[in-house]
Amino acid sequence: MEVKILFGLNLKRFRKEKQFSQEQLSEKVNISVKHLSKIERGLTFVSSDLLEKLSNYLGVSIARLFCTENENIYDDNVLKKFDRITEIHLIRAMEGIKGDIRKDNIDD
Numbered sequence: 001m002e003v004k005i006l007f008g009l010n011l012k013r014f015r016k017e018k019q020f021s022q023e024q025l026s027e028k029v030n031i032s033v034k035h036l037s038k039i040e041r042g043l044t045f046v047s048s049d050l051l052e053k054l055s056n057y058l059g060v061s062i063a064r065l066f067c068t069e070n071e072n073i074y075d076d077n078v079l080k081k082f083d084r085i086t087e088i089h090l091i092r093a094m095e096g097i098k099g100d101i102r103k104d105n106i107d108d
Contacts, residue, residue, distance in 0.1 A: 002042065003045075003066065004042040004043075004044070004045050005042030006042075006066065006068065007039075007042070007045070007046075007065055007066060008039055008040045008041055008042040008043075009040075009042070010064070010065045010066070010067070011039060011040055011054060011058075011065060012040040013069075014058045014060050014064075014065070015040075015058065018058055018059070020058075022036050022037060022040075025054075025057065025058075028053075028057050029050060029053040029054055029057060030053075031050065051065070
């Protein structure tokens with residue numbers, strides 16, 4: 001499926017799930033109803049700024065706007081936890097390397 005069409009279908013689905021009219025959503029993200037309608041029909045696409053606004057206002061991750069309903073992706077909370085765990089392990093590894101370097105300098 002073409003990306004613009006998939007994105008438009010998802011945008012419309014999430015908008016309806018939140019029970020927003022096209023008028024309400026277009027007003028919140030500062031575009032015309034006509035432009036929103038074209039996006040939902042896959043006739044045009046969004047800028048990165050508009051993409052971020054739509055994601056924030058609808059309360060869905062940007063990734064979800066590009067996935068089919070059957071795709072199981074991680075939500076933003078899971079990804080943030082993963083990033084934090086990775087960061088902690090990298091810091092510990094770097095501290096261990098620094099210790100090994102200091103020890104090698106002392107042994108010389």
